[in-house]
Amino acid sequence: MNPPLLIASGIGLCLCLYSCEPDYPDSTGDKQAYVPVYMSATEKNNISLSSARTTERSGKIYAFANYIFQNDQNKGIHIIDNSDRMHPKKIGFLNIPYNTEFAVKGNYIYANNVNDLVVIDIRDINNPTVVNRVEGAFPYVNQQYPQQTGYFECPDTTKGIVVAWELQTGKTVNCRR
């Protein structure tokens, strides 16, 4: 094959491997499907400072003035005091449910809290305070359907916010993409 054809074939194969899903018959009991994981609005609003803790799922980093911040994926932000840069120290953990992204300017942290943008005043690092919330500013995950194609359980918005999709077996699945 000539090189362009070879490349095109390669791409085609990759796409096929990536997207081809077995076509299950409808509503059998034991097939696998994605099921939404819900969180209530009250859980979402629980933004608070707690003591320093071990990093669970290492996330994005940011340096600001004498502090270094590190996201713990979907949990919040570790606060590290770097004022003595040869002896940096974790001093606290800012719980922000389903936070993955943030940036800092002028003593304010801008962070996503699921799909809202929250502004947190850190002038007193020992007493961070949410001062603003822009709802729906940052679409967090696919709320209507999972990223993967195939069968899934239709989300029920009365149950809360969809924060993840879990692959489960034997569930009633009534949606497909």
Place this chain on the structure above:
Amino acid sequence: MKHLLSCILLAVVLVAVVQCHKATDSGKLTGSGGSTARFTISGNYLYTVDKSNLKVFNIADAANPVLKNTVPVGFEIETIYPFKDKLFIGSTSVVHIFSVDDPENPQKLSMAISPEVLRRCDPVVARDTVAYATLRTNQLCGGTQSILAAYDIKDITKPVQKATFPVSEPYGLGYADTALYVCNRDGLYVFNISSAFNPQLIKKIPDDWYLDVIPYNNTLICQVQDGMNLFDISSRMAPALITKIK
């Protein structure tokens, strides 16, 4: 070589790290982010990217962000990074370049497509007229080579690849003066880039899986798989471990 690299196209990460504003006055106010961020602050504006849109928030009144604009960018957007008066927005396929001369109305200038075409594009480190990117293969096509690439960006809308250097599984990157720090699954790599298009591998620190870096004054802040490693980079080519924070 060209065809070999083309096969990477379903895999690649163009990683550009722009640390340029840390040295400016506003840098003292905004600090520095890593090369894989979805949020970035430029002047009085917060720019965010979700899967498909760029959003512009005016944060002149820091406690009261005001959404000023939502700009559809494309599909599978992953990262945003500011360079001079531009925003580079990385997606799984191309880098979208926007001008923010008018900060509330980003204007699309072009889509930069690396010669290898990119399956995953993350940020690029730009230094004057040179940009560095890491292009990572994935398992789907297999057998190909991940690389560190150097681009001539004198014309920022038309990056021209000038050099490549093989690396096994690279992630984020950043530079301080003539040292380029490249994150790799098997460690931190230090390159001398005094000759911009001929990066020389000086050192490997093979202690962790490195994901992103921020050179911050004389400290190199590294995101590693289980936390953070900090190095003293007073001597740029010889990072000395300060501590590991888990």
